[in-house]
């Protein structure tokens with residue numbers, strides 16, 4: 259195998275893989291592994307994610323959603339990495355992964371359901387080979403190692419990709435996952451969405467390591483620091499990591515260097531802990547702005563098309579919202595699905611519940 | 617006297633105890649600059665910058681290092697952001713905090729407090745609404761308390777910090793801002809292990825704790841009959857058996873109202889103690905209105921799990937007409 263691009267960037271030296279700069283120009287050092295058509299398609303997906311994010315935030319303010327987890331600014335990290343996967347691969351997300359769910363093909367109305375507080379939103383995910391969101395920080399990383407370990411044992415040419423935050427790297431589970439992956443050489447792609455914040459705690463207080471990528475070295479595999487707001491860089495890194503894993507060469511850690519442009523959740527007020535100016539500095543680095551400039555320069559996209567795509571997204575989101583709001587909460591479902599077979603004591607409680615419901 | 621909500625009362629308890637004792641430190645996720653996601657530690661970092669710590673996101677780390685600090689003479693108050701996220705720290709709590717005193721035959725002990733927002737009713741996302749007191753109460757060596765009023769919150773937290781043993785301090789999120797009352801400005805303690813008789817009565821003993829205290833009180837204020845003796849446990853472990861038993865001996869009937877799932881729970885233990893010690897006084901079996909044995913439903917289904925006025929009334933009627 260020729261030397262991989264991701265192996266040319268030393269995390270200990272803080273070297274970061276970037277293909278597309280903030281002005282929308284390719285540096286030229288590496289070529290994107292995405293065709294023009296694919297880049298355009300992914301741009302449209304990213305825009306859809308942004309439109310949906312804004313809509314969900316507005317709805318939350320109107321009391322039509324419970325707590326909402328915003329994703330603005332992190333679209334390229336999710337969409338780029340997931341674009342490197344096959345349909346049969348598994349995705350194991352954290353909780354800030356609406357763009358990943360959309361990129362994986364989940365219906366928008368399904369994506370919205372759990373944020374509305376309905377478990378039904380989780381029930382469709384295995385068909386997308388994607389686990390339900392994991393709220394206990396860091397815990398899901400081990401499942402990805404288990405899934406990919408099973409893939410290896412079954413001699414399937416597949417990988418599992420797991421997402422987690424910078425805060426997630428502090429949990430013991432993350433370190434155990436990394437260690438198992440290294441020891442058993444599992445086909446796992448770890449993607450850290452380093453958005454610089456874990457609620458109010460800045461990245462610098464989360465770990466004394468200079469980069470998160472370098473943590474892989476201690477577990478015996480490679481880690482790469484990637485510009486997480488650059489769709490091409492994220493895709494290239496994920497593609498190489500996935501193909502490396504598929505060919506039996508073990509796990510990789512990708513640190514997507516990005517930024518949480520919004521609040522932690524709608525229950526959070528970031529003015530308590532971060533300056534408006536810090537956020538402003540990241541606006542020009544918005545992954546959507548950069549990709550749009552690139553596409554326009556190559557005459558693949560125009561303001562006209564942008565407008566009509568935006569309208570299309572609005573319509574899709576409106577439709578999803580009304581579908582979501584039409585979805586009736588299945589009351590009996592709270593009793594179902596605890597076991598394959600309902601044990602007698604629960605059966606009794608269920609009957610009592612039914613009687614009381616009348 | 618100032619009228620405070622529970623968040624303010626807890627904040628005051630922490631601040632005053634930190635001012636009184638320089639060994640008291642506060643650590644946890646977002647407890648510093650942000651003042652905690654519920655603002656319980658608001659302003660403490662500004663007042664005591666070297667004694668309030670935003671830790672890395674790691675519950676086992678928070679509790680494990682707090683144990684070490686306690687062993688070396690500090691009085692750590694650790695915050696777990698939600699009780700649903702305490703599980704990475706269970707190993708440290710069960711295998712170390714709870715056992716240190718006994719396994720060192722008293723040579724080492726562990727004076728620490730682990731605070732955690734608990735229980736449901738606030739329409740929060742998954743893992744933010746659980747009632748997990750039984751896990752801790754089942755662990756020999758841990759004390760478990762859950763205040764249901766601002767006054768008790770301040771007094772119990774002060775006691776917990778001064779206690780020579782590890783105390784799990786559970787705060788019902790639903791009561792954080794919904795109940796206000798007069799709380800003395802000066803420091804005071806509410807003893808751990810003592811239940812509170814909220815109102816005296818002759819026909820029925822109702823035992824509850826945490827966020828359901830308010831639910832039960834709302835129902836009781838609307839009806840004169842039966843004459844209910846209402847007990848707020850405040851401390852789950854040690855349990856104030858004495859107060860419960862003497863009440864049941866007087867009334868002959870008992871209803872336990874609990875938010876946590878029914879099976880193998882605190883209400884199971886209370887019921888067993890009553891049968892063991894007041895059997896001959898009972899006019900009816902001990903009645904339990906407890907959570908179903910279900911995973912706590914998400915916000916849209918939460919009300920189906922929680923008690924309501926009708927269910928409390930029905931339970932009272934059942935135990936009275938047995």
Ligand SMILES: Cc1ncc(C[n+]2csc(CCOP(=O)(O)OP(=O)(O)O)c2C)c(N)n1
Pocket residue numbers: 354393394395396422423424425426427451453455456457518522645673675697698701704
């Ligand atoms: C085990 C656990 N502890 C605490 C929390 C509460 N909590 C939710 S998100 C969060 C911060 C997560 O930060 P990071 O991993 O960087 O992800 P981000 O929110 O930035 O996407 C915390 C502390 C949780 N969900 N799980």
Ligand SMILES: [Mg+2]
Pocket residue numbers: 423424425451452453454455456457
């Ligand atoms: Mg983060």
